[in-house]
Amino acid sequence: MTDDSSRAARSQDALAEDAPGTDGPDVDGLGEDGIRRMRVAWRGATRVLSRTSAERRIGVRLADLAAHAGGVYDLDESVDMYGDGVVTELERRTARLLGMEDAAFFPTGTMAQQVALRCWAGRTGNSTVALHPRSHAELHERDALHEVSGLRTVHPTTGPRLPTADEVSRLGEPFGTLMLELPLREAGFVLPSWEELTEVVEAARERDAVVHFDGARLWECAPHFGRPLEEIAALADSVYVSYYKSLDGISGAALAGPRTLVDEARAWRHRYGGDVFHQFPAALSALLGMERELPRLPQCVAHAKVVAQALGEGFRAARTPWSRVHPEVPHTHQFRVWLPYAAEVLTEAAVRQAEETGVALFHRWFPCPEGPPGIAFCEVTVASQGLEWTAEDVVAAVAGFIGRIA
Known part of the structure; x- marks a missing residue:
């Protein structure tokens, strides 16, 4: 493997963060330019349900640590x-x-x-x-x-x-x-x-x-x-x-x-x-x-139920051919969504929505490892950033996302 391809593989694996449904690095042809485009789109989004670690800049992370760590431990x-x-x-x-x-x-x-x-x-x-x-x-x-x-x-x-x-x-x-x-x-x-x-x-x-x-x-x-x-x-x-x-x-x-x-x-x-x-x-x-973060998690778990229900309503309103939110009532602040499209098509729609509207409803989609061809899934996390979303916000974002599926 060349240095460039090795870096791309490592970058994709880090972006996926233990890519669900895989047992190794998730290399699906995005390439370094595609990964960079996704990161820029997600980082620039103003409305998100959660922020992934792949979006973080080193300087911002260090600044946050320097500004707030003194509240939990004596920095002297x-x-x-x-x-x-x-x-x-x-x-x-x-x-x-x-x-x-x-x-x-x-x-x-x-x-x-x-x-x-x-x-x-x-x-x-x-x-x-x-x-x-x-x-x-x-x-x-x-x-x-x-x-x-x-x-x-x-x-x-x-x-x-x-x-x-x-x-x-x-x-x-x-x-x-x-x-x-x-x-x-x-x-x-x-x-x-x-x-x-x-x-x-x-x-x-x-x-x-x-x-x-x-x-x-x-x-x-x-x-x-x-x-x-x-x-x-x-x-x-x-x-x-x-x-x-x-x-x-x-x-x-x-x-x-x-x-x-x-x-x-x-x-x-x-x-x-x-x-x-x-x-x-x-x-x-x-x-x-x-x-x-720990004190916020119960609120995030409760709001994930609101988001999951609204996603189902949004898919029905957008006349999506088929969809699945599982669990229908999430057990934690994370759950999965399935749609009948190729993973690359859904990821492209998610990136375009973030680029064009500043709304990042979904992040990366993956092929179902045990399902029929043409079915993809995405993991949804409702973190503290998602607490401001109403059910109506979610339904509207679904319409914008479905409208961008090529």
Whole structure:
């Protein structure tokens, strides 16, 4: 691969941010010029439901951090070195939020979860992990659980949802850990009910297995369950959370759980190369996200229901041949939309709408990996920027978007 094509591939992968429905870099022929055009269009839009990290300028991000980080941590303190200082403070606050004994900061969620699962494999004596086949660990980590950590996986269900207690109970072989992704992104950011979640956890316990939550997006699950974060986390033996997916952090993740497990995880973090010399920008932005974004998430979850219903009404009003919003009533502040057009056609319409009107209703569209040709889907996030949208605004934006489909 040439330097130019390699840069393009990396740029497209970053733009997609773990492109949904794919198991590798999402290279669909956009090229660097196409990616640049999308970024300019999204960045210039004045009405958005959310802002993606691909739209951010370095200078603006640094200025925001310098202007506001002093409100969450004393900037006269020394910079961190190998995880002390501000990183230790972030770990402490995270553990407290989740009601866990301790938490360890990791540069990536992939590393955090590999470490958690291999630690549990050593403690249970069973290296088999039960998880959904469309979980992040199976689709977006290049088989790291198998290739790096020596773990094997089994699937209690292949349905577009989390496994049921009955499916976990009937799984035909022993497993040491049950890993649940909350919410399950590839199925449309779906969650079980609180009763279903407690039952499936109990079913795993009856199989003498531990339970680990892939909680990259756990922060926004509390409204659906009607429970505080610490009560949700208490169901699991360990929990991973991300700082950039919903909290708008720069990067980073945490593994929370019993102190003995977290101590062991820190040792493995070192072995995996995760003890970074300075991490204060990521730690400060995570603290800011916990201060600014976390309290807004319940409102975003509630408003996502308004937006989802209005999208359906807008598609019907625009006489769209077929459409699907799923879940029809979103479980979090994120959901998926399907339309019967090629992905490149819908992405072009979204970019043109942003360029011509300053309204970015949708971002990038993707071919359905398991559907018939000619069907594409888009992930919709209703963040703080989308709270000002009324249902009427959404219906009008749908009309403008459909009108631009070539």
